[in-house]
Amino acid sequence: MTPNPQVSLPTSKPRTNRRFSSFRTIAALILREMATTNGRSPGGYAWAILEPVAGIALLTAIFSAGFRSPALGTNFPLFYATGMLPFLMFVDVSGKxxxxxxxxxxxxxYPTVTFLDALIARFVVNMMTHLMVAYLLLTGILVIFDTRVVPNFSIVVQGFAFAGLLAIGVGTMNCFLFTRFPVWQRMWSILTRPLFIISGIFFLPEAVPQPYREFLLYNPLVHVTGLVRRGFYASYDAPYISELYVAGVGFGLLLMGLVFLRRYHRDLLNE
Incomplete structure (x- = not known):
């Protein structure tokens, strides 16, 4: 009898090649994002730092004229920076x-470029930019001013990580909704305008009377800003913070967004 020919087993080379190709694609998209976002504008990435600096300076000038001290600590720039920087990170990253x-x-x-590559590239560039800006500004405030605080960096990093999680969750879900329903982009812009006021940048949730405080805590950004401030102010306990709630909102929206994009992204691109 003629022996059966040997059947060659598939190797992992095609999968390795696909992974390497995806990595190269993401790297190319990252370079493109860096060049088109700030690389071609006058001043380049300096604007990423000047924008929050100007905002914090304006808030400091306005509120220091009417109040002797901020709601926490003795330094106005630090108080507003700990609220504004995670907020700006969320708004910008989720929008991109x-x-x-x-x-x-x-x-x-092109078949080698996927929607996931585009999402990852934009997230990496903009998240790293905001982390760099936050590090420079917060370090500068601690060096220049007598803030009398000893930051707990593990809590601070956790707060910014939750801001990034919310950003990628909301951004991924809106990536589907903006493309599928163009009117939603304008509606979202209108609905989120009050976020700057109700996200705990200017005040502490404890100062809001009931029952409005309970409604305020449905905004996950209030928990994020409270967590970052807990990392800077050792005496600030912030018992209202729920990491589980923030994680649930972020992961839930991310999962739903990925499911919808995986199912409909080809149809959306052909529209």
Missing amino acids: LATSLLFSKPLLA
């Missing part, structure tokens, strides 16, 4: 992720 399909639509026509 929400337009990922629209921004990279010509490139997504």
